[in-house]
Amino acid sequence: MKIRNTTIELKEKLNVDIKDIKLLQTAITHSSYANQKKGVEYNETLEFLGDSVLQLVISQYLYNSCRKKGEGYLTRVRSLIVCENSLYEIAKKWDLGSYLTMSRGEELTGGRTRVSILSDAVEAIIAAIYLDQGLEIAEKFILGNFETVIEKALRNEIIIDYKTKLQETLQKNGEVSIVYNLVKFEGPPHRRQFFVEVLVNGVSKGNGIGYSKKEAEQNAAKEVVLVKEKNNG
Template sequence: MDKRRQIKEIEYKLGVVFRDEELLFTAITHSSFANQKKNVEYNERLEFLGDSVLQLIITEYLYKNYTDKSEGELSRKRALIVCENSLFEIAQRWQLGNYINMSKGEEITGGRERTSILADCVEAIIAAIYLDRGIDFVKTFILSNFRVIIDRAMDDKIILDYKTKLQETLQEQGEVNINYNLSKHEGPPHRRKFYTDVIIQDKILGSGVGYSKKEAEQNAAKEAIKNMEGKNE
């Protein structure tokens, strides 16, 4: 994609027009791309800064708006809001994987969908906005984009480990035998996709897909929880 078009499309997704477009370009540049080019910066230093900016803004917001919560509880909620999964959710909303500069090798092995790469890129973009537009602007940007995640965290609706949550939920009803069955896998060894069913009392309660067995099992448990909640409504 042409660099100019790339920048403009991302600015549209973000709702931000950069004064210094090179900051944004650096924020979306993975180290694998920079290693193949001369004099190209990549986003790891911006990621370092963005992590701190995000932590500060979320911490201040929780401190001011949830005065009834203890320090420990606020820390736990903040960890859910700024965790890798939440950042990955934001990246998907922006369709960020389509725009990251990375090497062909990284792309072939699934880099455009890799949670860690996308999450790190979100932090780098936050840093770029902070440097380009200042703290007040980036605060508004963060709180707008993270509003739904903040609300879910405060309402205890964010789950990091769906397998554990499913087990705890079912054990409330007594001892239940939970099995995760790998139904099939496909694709080349470097990009294998796994399909897993979670089976409870000989019934498939949920199915999941992932690029590792662990990810597929978590997604199957997630669907199982969703299906159980649907039945209880």
């Protein structure tokens, strides 16, 4: 697989000594490109690993610095730091969209600025650094790049994602069951749309569509939140 100059440029921008440059290339390769090029790896499994590494590092940081505030507080702050919107802010800081490898079709439909694609790529890059450099370097990288996000979360200055906002709104008066069901998905692998419904105590309250399950869940929650705000307004 030919290494693009943009991969080297990104490595320099991130200021991390990744020795296996192909690992970084995989981290910024979207499935739409891999579907057109036989044998090319893309970032889906790296994203899976990166999410876990990010969760661990942020959990440990909050445990060490805020443990006296209790599990509920730690969980809420962590959800703000590792949510899709926060990852998207990190991606914008890196100008990550300009480095991604994707199909022309995906690019023409806004793939380089799509929240779900960019946030997934951030997690994949974290995984690449972890696999290449180990947990200590990955931790240093995460805490350095997420410093502003962490500070904003601790000051409660981050806009809560709609799933969290829905949960907090509905659970003010006690426990409520909130379940997101994948109803169906349509389209080819590189342009697949997911259809999700959100059930509140077993009753369907909203629907969402997105190019990832995360995005569809957020849109389903958003529909319910906006309806509630309208009714209460």
